Amino acid sequence: MEFNEVYCSNCKKVLGQYNLKFYDDEKIKELVSITYSSHVRNGHLVNVRRFVKD
């Protein structure tokens, strides 16, 4: 299965992992801006990376 992982470079931690089947790129962008708005507001660099897990 493919996952999108939301990672904050400033906090140096994974904020969440989302199955690509349920969260496409558009949804992830939306989710990041809403769910992790405090990081974004603080100027944190929130990245989305893709990885595969069985």
Ligand SMILES: [Zn+2]
């Ligand atoms: Zn952060």
